[in-house]
Amino acid sequence: MEIKQLWREYSHQLRQFLLSRVNNRADVDDLLQEILIKTYRHLNTVKEPDKLPAWLFQIARNLLIDYYRQARTDASRQELAARAMLTGSEPEPYEQVRQELTHCIRPFLSQLPDKYREAIEAVDLEGASQKQLAMQLRLSHSAIKSRVQRGRSLLKAMFQECCRYELDARGNLVDFEANSSRCHSC
Secondary structure (H helix, E strand, O other): OOHHHHHHHHHHHHHHHHHOOOOOHHHHHHHHHHHHHHHHHHHHHOOOHHHHHHHHHHHHHHHHHHHHHHHHHHHHHHHHHHHHHHHOOOOOOHHHHHHHHHHHHHHHHHHOOHHHHHHHHHHHHOOOOHHHHHHHHOOOHHHHHHHHHHHHHHHHHHHHHHEEEEEOOOOOEEEEEEOOOOOOOO
């Protein structure tokens, strides 16, 4: 089938499909144009002509996924830019906030039961693998995994009791504020 005939036959259906999922008509036109370009470039790869409609709509679905993924990324960038404009400065780097909290780790670790403290110190602070620690302590790998997970969970609870945290959309720590009435460890 030729591209002109294919486009005459399916462009209206594709437009309706896109309009049902995208509110902006200009974006729909752009997406349709992308579908046409991809169709033109790859039409020769379709081996079974009776599967052309499914192939076209798969192109459309993939472009919609990319469209919404890009929109989400753009929204995150706009949010950071707006925050910077409102505060008059660039957002603090994640690393700086983490460094400010590092002085709390040792006091919190000292409050953990020995088996959890030992696992967290070895794996998270000293960089040992869980398998290495399991062999060293003559325990099963799953036992060490459990200790590390439980230790992290206990530490997280201590941090949450001590401070209020602000995370970005990706879960990165961007700010914190101590709950002075509840925090005596750091």
